[in-house]
Amino acid sequence: MRDIAAEVGIMPASLYHHFSSKEDLLVSVVSESVAKIQRAVDAAIEDIEEPWVRFTAAILAHVEALLDREGFQVLVMLTLPPEISDTARASLISHRNEYERRFTSLLSAFNTPDGTDQRVLANLILGMLNSIPIWYKVDGGSSPREIGQNILSLVKGAFAQ
Amino acid sequence: MRDIAAEVGIMPASLYHHFSSKEDLLVSVVSESVAKIQRAVDAAIEDIEEPWVRFTAAILAHVEALLDREGFQVLVMLTLPPEISDTARASLISHRNEYERRFTSLLSAFNTPDGTDQRVLANLILGMLNSIPIWYKVDGGSSPREIGQNILSLVKGAFAQ
DNA sequence: GTCTATACTACGATAGAC
DNA sequence: GTCTATCGTAGTATAGAC
Known part of the structure; x- marks a missing residue:
């Protein structure tokens, strides 16, 4: 919290005017990050019908949004701090699952090889x-x-x- | 450190008989994890000549070692704690780079499509x-x-x- | 090699003035 | 909305007995 406050240029105590706790701030960061990528992907595919073109457009939009400066924070999508509370963990996982669900649906138009599972892919x-x-x-x-x-x-x- | 000590069944102070610091312990965990995967991959490919068979054997051995119970700790290969010291960071990154280098060499036998980079792959x-x-x-x-x-x-x- | 006891620091969070 | 000041706790680490 002290590092974040320093980065923003305010005192640590002032953060608590905007977020009720450290976990609340973390959940907000992840929510924003996922939403940012989701918006980029939605915009990239909205006018595309053909499944493969649609899928490749989604991948490229995801990567570009992920690497588009200040987008690096989405790294927190990957690993959850082990000491996090159950409610915060549930919130973060639900964001991840929602995005995964939408991404998987982009694959449903394809015939994948025998022995493969679209959710695993x-x-x-x-x-x-x-x-x-x-x-x-x-x-x-x-x-x-x-x-x-x-x-x-x-x-x-x-x-x- | 308290959680780890509790898991092992000793007092936190006793950990310092085995490791000089928290970072020293972290570096040891990562080193062991990478070495474990490296050994599994080496054993799996040692008698194989054909590049594609060799490559697939390496991938399967990597995944199985990664998921082979108590192997989950290798997750720390992914993200480094931001507050880590420069020397510890350098040590951890060098382990990652060494494994990446060996893995990349398994690809050198193939002709990859135009526009691809074997290190990126x-x-x-x-x-x-x-x-x-x-x-x-x-x-x-x-x-x-x-x-x-x-x-x-x-x-x-x-x-x- | 593990223990008890404890020092020292960093951290998350709150209270209340401006 | 930000500040100063501070509380309480948890963290890493050390000292020294057993």
């Missing part, structure tokens, strides 16, 4: 996407668009039409 | 693998072997021979 792909900030280099590495191309070349095999 | 695949514990359900969900099948069906597209 969706979780695998989302895990891959959301891990990018861990190794992404802002300067000198691959651009979000180049990373997106690598992702699509990986993913296309499971959804050959 | 390796990072994407590792991010996907190491995210599995986040959504993996011990009871009722897919087994490690089933998850492995889904992974291979995703990955095979980028390395068609």
Whole structure:
């Protein structure tokens, strides 16, 4: 809380005018992050009918929103602090599940190979996407668009039409 | 430290007979976790020559070691605590990089599609693998072997021979 | 190798003035 | 909406007996 206050430029106590507790702030951050990505994906796919084009547009929008500066905070989508309360944990997991559900629905238009499970595939792909900030280099590495191309070349095999 | 001591069944102070600090303990946990996966992968591929078979064996061994009970600690491979010291951070990152380097070398036998980068592909695949514990359900969900099948069906597209 | 006891610090949160 | 001041607690770590 002290670090966040310093970043914002106010005293730690002033944070409690905006958030009732540390956990409340965390839940807000995650909610905002997920909502930001969700909005970007929705905007990217709204006019697209063809399933594969729609799916690839969603992936690219997700990656770009994730890496679009100040978007790195979505890393908290990945791991939940173990000491968190049950109510906060339930709230955070529900946000993750809601996004996962929508993402999975993008896959339902495809015939996936025998032995595959669309929910497992969706979780695998989302895990891959959301891990990018861990190794992404802002300067000198691959651009979000180049990373997106690598992702699509990986993913296309499971959804050959 | 109190939680860990309670889990082990000793007093918090007794931990300092085995580790010089909290960070020292963290570095040990990560080192052990990475080494455990590395050993499992090495054992799985040592007698295999054919690149694709070798690569798939490495992926399956990685997933099984990751999910093999008490292996969940490797989750710390993913995100580093922001408050960690520079020396501890450097140590943890070097373990991650060493494993990434070896994993990337398994890809060097393949012709990857135009526009792809083998290091990016390796990072994407590792991010996907190491995210599995986040959504993996011990009871009722897919087994490690089933998850492995889904992974291979995703990955095979980028390395068609 | 584990214990008791404790020092010291960092943290989350509150009260009340402005 | 932000401040100053501070409370209470939990955290990491140390000292020294057994």
